[in-house]
Structures are given as structure tokens and as C-alpha cells.
Amino acid sequence: MRVGVAMSLLALSLGCGGGRARRGFQDSNMDFAAVKTVAVLPFSNLSRDAAAADRVREVFSSMLLASGAVYVLPPGEVVRGYTRLAVTDPRAPSVEEITKLGGLLKADAIIRGVVKEYGEVRSGSSAGNVLSVSLEMYETSTGRIVWSATSTKGGIGFGDRLLGGGGEPMEQVTEQVADDLLDKLFR
């Protein structure tokens, strides 16, 4: 009986302790130092703002380049690549398209993303800007996903609920998300 209770408590505590879900993936066999040139594909947009994906992609690309760790191809060069290869949907390329794109653009990795939420959220009399983005990085030589991460920033905090206010400007939230994703990439 005692053993049964102890086992139940142990199982319960393990269940609670292990509740924190992983929000990212990093291939432990991948040598990220070998990634020198990266192409960032257009992001998919699931938000209501039609320009959200382009804005987020631009900020993320600029910050990735500004990190100095990798060379990011200019957006026009990426457009040339997927247009020339007649990629059906550059927002969601197939493994074959990724490897071909990598060869054409001479990119070691390709990043694609999804903007899941972008804009203002309301709760009662409070409002705030929120952004949620998921990214995936593909190794172009194999077409495998080697890294993925999600970040959500902004929204309505305790202070906003208590004191009101419109939250942080969208550009600041976008930079926070990009910063967070870069932290996860370079960790």
C-alpha cells in the first residue's frame, strides 16, 4: 500500500516537473559553425495584417546580418532563386526544392517562417501589441530541418491591466521576437 502511494506521488511529481514543453529543436549532429551563408525565404502569414510577414522577415533578416555571424542573402537574390527554380510555394518549399535552392543561391542554410499572430489584442479596456513567430532552418545539402524555434512577445501584461496603456509599439515587439529567436539560434 505504502509503496503504491509512494509510486503514485513520484509519478505525479515527475509529471508536474516535466510539464515544461520544449519550444525549439536543435539538431545535435549539426555543425552550425559551418553555416556561413543563409537565405531567408518569405514567411507565411496567418495574421490579419497582409504586410506582417514581410515586415517580420525584414527585421529578422536585418538582425541576423547585423549579428555578423552569418551572411544573409539580399531578398532580391532569394526571389531570383525561387523564381528561376519555379518553386511552387516559396513559403513552404519541398526538400528537393530546398536542396536545389541551396545550390543555386550558394546558401548553406535556408530559413522559413510563419507569422502566427501580429497586431493588437484586447482584453477589457486594455490593449497591447503581440507577435508570435515560428522559424525553421534547413540544411541545404540534405534538406533536413536542423533548427526550429518559436517566440511570442508583447501582449497585455499585469501593468497594462492595472494601469491601462496600449502596450509596446509593434516595431519594438518585432525586434524582441527577432532577438529572442536569434538567442535561441546561437545558444
Next chain:
Amino acid sequence: MTSSTSSSAERRALALAVALAAAALGGCASHRAAAPPAALEGVGPGGPRVALFPLENLAASSTPVGKLSAAIEAELGRRGVEVAARDDVETFLRAHRIRNTAGVDQETARAAREELHVDAILVSAVQVYAVRPWPRLGLALRLVGVRGEEPVVLWVDQVSRSGNEAPGLLGLGLVRSMDRLQAQVLERLGDSLAGYLAGRGAPAPLCAGDGRFDPRISYRAPQLAQGRRYTVAILPFVNASERRHAGELVALEFVRQLRARDRFTVIDPGEVRDQLLRYRLIMEGGLSLDYAMTLLKVLRADLVVAGTVREYLDGDTPRVSFTAFALDRESGGVAWEASSIGTGRDGVFFYDAGSVGTVGELTCRMARRAIDQLAAGGGRRPLTAPAIPVGPLVPAESDESDEAAAPASSAGEPAPPSGAPAVSPARGGEGTR
């Protein structure tokens, strides 16, 4: 005693008068001695003869272009600038079938030099024009030298004003009449141009350097050598905003900011446009590396600047957002990038102190801070930008096929067939190829 005092006072008065006269003469002499800018050396004693091209309307509203154009011409006349007759200019434009008057290409420059006998062409554009609720006017002028083989931007300036931007005490600073605002704008532009022609003014007067409008994200590669001179081509920015012509307006601001720095030689946007058309360089989705390399080669430039404008909002609180980048011919990669976003009320905490009232002025301050970083910024670790091979080029009007006219790709596709015009080395300037 009295007599002695009187004569002493007279002597002092005489000495003072002589000193004042000498100072005045000296002032006049130094004013006369101000030499014209080097680019205009050898022009006649009356200063350069200028052709005024028709005003380009980049405003988002209907604009009395004829009236503004006449006012610019009158202002030039008032400043003593010799302007080619308007009828002659119109006949010239018709004869050469020139419809784009927003810039000057090599052909137009040569023809204007030979037929209109001018030393420079003044290109003008109206950026903002609104009468209500408050008058708003933004004008940009650019003097393009045509005395050499290639058109060169000699002087560029733009002034944007809003009637309610400086109300002052009891609203005494408000300007309610468009005519008055127009006179103020033209006065400032006229002062700037006259100052340049007299050798006293800057070739591109800068707006205030304001740390509030620093780029939010910026990158500068170390391959951009300090102190070296660069020839720069500026492309119209991709316009992702809702405002018509926002791409051209921001690009014009970058022309001005780069011209203001001695280390950059700016190719006139008209020449850039001509080469884009000649080689059929259509850039859907932005500038690709092979197109950039082609353009740099045919223009004999070192850097090409391009970008995207996301927001360009006029009004009481203007708002601008853009990303600009420069591709370097030598490395074949991105050498500089800046992403800026700003509003006219950034950093304003006490009433309207420090607010920026017009979108033109805001763009100017943001572009200035971005270019400050390109011109003098530091650098990060070397990048591994791929080298882009560029094959020989065939202009579109040649007998070669369209495919042949396309530039070589970065992926090593076969280069276009030979028989292309020889591309000469980079334009003049210390350190250029």
C-alpha cells in the same frame, strides 16, 4: 584744450570711418573672391547657364505643376541664374522624345550641352502638396552637371514645410496661405543654390543630425575602407507602403545624403534608370546580386544602394519606415544595411518641442543617420559573401536575343555571348577601379 580734444575726436572718428570702409571693402572683396565650385570651373562670368526641366509630381495629390514650375523659374531669375528659355527646353524635350524628366542620362546631357548650350540641368520634384487643413509643400531640386561626358549631381536640396509646424507664441508662426509657404520654401532653396553657385554653400545641405532617428538595426561590413572614395548608384526603393512614389522619394533623399559626403560620387538617377532600361534589368521583388553586379559594371560604380519603404505617412505626425542596403562591387555582397523606423514625435515629451512636422524632414533626418553609419561607421567581422562572376554584357537594343541580354547569374549559368560593349573601369575618384 578744447581745440585739441576736438581734433582728437575727429581723428578717432576718421580712423573709425576708414576702418569700417576697409572692413566693408574687405567683405565685398572676399565675397567676390569666393570661387565657384570645382565642377563649374570654366563657366562664363555670369555663372552657369541652366535648363529647367519640367517639374516631376511625386505628391500624392493634384498639384499646380505649371504654377510651381513658373515660381521656380522666377526664383532662379531673381537670383541671377541664367536659365534657358522654357520654349527652347520644351522644343528640345519634344525633339528628343524625352518624357522622363526626373533625371538626366548621358544622351540627354550631351544633347542639352550641344543644343541648349547649358552647363547644367535643374531637375525639380514636388514631394508634398496640400492646401488643407494646413498648407504643406515639399520641393526637391537637383542640379545635374552636363559639361562632362557623364551627368553628375552637383547640388541637391529639398525643403519641406507645413503651415502649422512652428506655431510659436500665440500662433504667430502659423502660415495659413499656400502662396506664403511657397515663397518661404523657394527662398530657402534659392539661398541654398545661390550659395553653392557662389562657392559658399554646401553641395547638399544636411538636415539636423538627430540621434532620435538612428537606424534601429544596422550593419556595416569592414570591407568598406575608411577614407576611400566610392561611386554610388541609387535605385528607386521598392515601395511597400500605401503612398504613391514613396520609393522614389526615399531614394532621392539618399541621393542628397550621399552627395553631401565628399567621399561619395553620386550617379544621377536618370543615368541609372537609363541603364536599367537599356539592359532590361527588371527587379521584381528587389535587387538580386547578379543584377546589381551588372548594373555596377555598366555604370562603373562601386556601390549600389537599394531598399524597401514600408511606411511613408504625411500628416501632423509623419511616420516613415524603410530598410536600405548597399551592395559592393568588390566583394559581391551586402556591404551595409540599415533598418529605420520613426515618427515625427519620437523623443517628444514636452508639448511639441522637438517634433518634426513634415514627412520630408523626417525622412531626411532618418536617412542622414543611416548614411552617417555607412560613411563613418565601424565594421564587424569579415563575411563570406560569395563572389559573383559577371559575364560580358549585351545592351537590349543590340541584335542579340533577350536571353542574351540577361546578366549572368551568380549560380554560374553560362555568360551571355560575347560581342558586348567593353565596360570601362570605374569612374574617376581616388581609389576607384
